[in-house]
Amino acid sequence: MKRLKLDQFLSKLGEADALEQIQGLIVGLRNELRIDHIVYHWVSADGEQYGFGTYDPQWVQHYVDQEYLRIDPVVLGCFQRFHPVDWKRLDWSSRAARGFQKDAIAHGVGNQGFSVPIRGPNGQFALFTVSHATDDETWAEFTQSTQRDLILIAHFLNQKALELEKGRAPEPVRALSPREIDALTFLAMGYSRGQVSEMLSISEHTLRAYIESARFKLGALNTTHAVARALAEGLIIIGGAARAATGNWPGRKVPRAAAN
Amino acid sequence: MLRYLTAEALAAYPRLRDSMHRDRTAQFRDRLKWAVTVDADGFERDEYDAMNPLYVIWEMPDGTHGGSMRFLPTSGRTMVHDHFPQLLNGADVRSDRIWECTRFCIAQGAGAHVAGALMLAGGELMRAFALTHLLGVFDARMVRIYNMIGATPEVLGSTGEGRDKISVGLWHYRSQDRQAVLRRARISSDLSEYWFSRSFGHPINRRIAA
Numbered sequence: 001m002k003r004l005k006l007d008q009f010l011s012k013l014g015e016a017d018a019l020e021q022i023q024g025l026i027v028g029l030r031n032e033l034r035i036d037h038i039v040y041h042w043v044s045a046d047g048e049q050y051g052f053g054t055y056d057p058q059w060v061q062h063y064v065d066q067e068y069l070r071i072d073p074v075v076l077g078c079f080q081r082f083h084p085v086d087w088k089r090l091d092w093s094s095r096a097a098r099g100f101q102k103d104a105i106a107h108g109v110g111n112q113g114f115s116v117p118i119r120g121p122n123g124q125f126a127l128f129t130v131s132h133a134t135d136d137e138t139w140a141e142f143t144q145s146t147q148r149d150l151i152l153i154a155h156f157l158n159q160k161a162l163e164l165e166k167g168r169a170p171e172p173v174r175a176l177s178p179r180e181i182d183a184l185t186f187l188a189m190g191y192s193r194g195q196v197s198e199m200l201s202i203s204e205h206t207l208r209a210y211i212e213s214a215r216f217k218l219g220a221l222n223t224t225h226a227v228a229r230a231l232a233e234g235l236i237i238i239g240g241a242a243r244a245a246t247g248n249w250p251g252r253k254v255p256r257a258a259a260n
Numbered sequence: 261m262l263r264y265l266t267a268e269a270l271a272a273y274p275r276l277r278d279s280m281h282r283d284r285t286a287q288f289r290d291r292l293k294w295a296v297t298v299d300a301d302g303f304e305r306d307e308y309d310a311m312n313p314l315y316v317i318w319e320m321p322d323g324t325h326g327g328s329m330r331f332l333p334t335s336g337r338t339m340v341h342d343h344f345p346q347l348l349n350g351a352d353v354r355s356d357r358i359w360e361c362t363r364f365c366i367a368q369g370a371g372a373h374v375a376g377a378l379m380l381a382g383g384e385l386m387r388a389f390a391l392t393h394l395l396g397v398f399d400a401r402m403v404r405i406y407n408m409i410g411a412t413p414e415v416l417g418s419t420g421e422g423r424d425k426i427s428v429g430l431w432h433y434r435s436q437d438r439q440a441v442l443r444r445a446r447i448s449s450d451l452s453e454y455w456f457s458r459s460f461g462h463p464i465n466r467r468i469a470a
Contacts, residue, residue: 082333086461119335143462151390177352205432209393216355
């Protein structure tokens with residue numbers, strides 16, 4: 001995918017606030033990538049399923065009716081892994097798995113697949129899958145050229161699903177660490193990354209790790225989103241309260257001369 | 261050569277697996293005197309080995325272990341959070357795009373190129389899986405090795421003194437570092453791609469940016 005196309009997709013995804021919009025974006029992405037299917041599949045600890053994508057609704061219903069969740073090597077394989085996996089690398093040796101694969105192919109899923117396991121906050125588990133009917137070589141070329149993009153899309157889709165389906169999330173947001181609160185607070189106050197890293201006496205790269213960690217815990221799409229969410233949840237406080245706080249706030253004109 | 265194997269997949273390589281756990285005993289118990297658990301077979305193992313981590317292993321020509329490290333995503337349980345939270349200095353780094361790297365081990369007598377190859381593999385994982393950082397736990401000696409191979413981590417916190425010092429640090433991914441790391445490891449880009457692809461079934465995207 002061209003970088004611009006990916007950016008466009010992610011920014012449209014960021015703006016989407018309804019499932020139908022995401023479904024539309026996924027169909028568009030599927031057409032763009034010229035593959036048969038793109039699917040997002042969230043499996044709760046109690047076996048409840050939620051998702052969206054381009055599979056035939058009949059197949060989705062059939063999958064639920066047959067309780068394929070219990071034998072699907074893609075779900076089982078992704079649950080044990082934390083890195084993306086080509087379906088060829090999964091264990092299809094059992095009779096049940098082979099029967100399932102035959103059924104899936106008959107329902108147009110395709111003989112090739114690539115799935116990205118996603119671990120959200122508080123042990124949330126989901127997977128993002130692309131699948132297609134083609135030969136091994138064509139598929140290897142496709143996964144090679146797009147896997148990085150697919151991983152990014154998977155993470156962003158999951159953040160969006162967490163946002164839209166807050167009630168499904170296992171537990172409320174995980175507490176932010178003091179360092180993360182500092183970082184988001186200063187960003188919310190309008191300081192640049194460079195300035196914030198200086199204030200916290202850490203490198204900009206370390207600051208980025210703190211921001212990435214805060215973003216993950218908040219189930220946010222990006223830094224701006226993470227700051228907005230932290231503000232909305234009352235995890236960080238800026239404005240009047242911050243100005244009134246004691247302590248040496250950066251950028252604050254401390255009237256040292258006047259105080260003395 | 262480099263192999264990327266989950267604990268599950270490593271079971272198919274008993275010679276590689278057993279020699280890795282023995283080399284870990286030699287490094288962490290015998291040389292570093294860490295209070296690690298060694299079983300009756302002389303294998304150093306801990307609870308994280310039971311969590312199906314991803315290992316990167318340098319395999320010697322005879323099929324034994326030359327060096328290795330172990331990865332788990334920080335969105336789940338990790339050694340840093342369970343055992344060294346104070347070394348994070350008030351940070352609590354957790355993300356599925358930041359993986360923890362532990363048990364960096366070099367077999368006795370293995371050359372410096374092994375450390376270089378492992379660092380290359382760490383970069384390849386970040387590149388392949390769009391990771392932003394690796395979070396590591398390491399001893400004082402490793403800091404010198406990391407410096408030597410040009411992959412100096414940013415230390416977040418340390419405990420202990422001298423050779424007993426244990427630190428927690430971060431590596432961040434920079435695509436421009438790859439050529440230098442390849443050169444130092446004396447491994448070609450194609451070969452590294454080949455090793456990756458043999459383990460994961462597909463090569464890494466060769467384009468620089470996503």
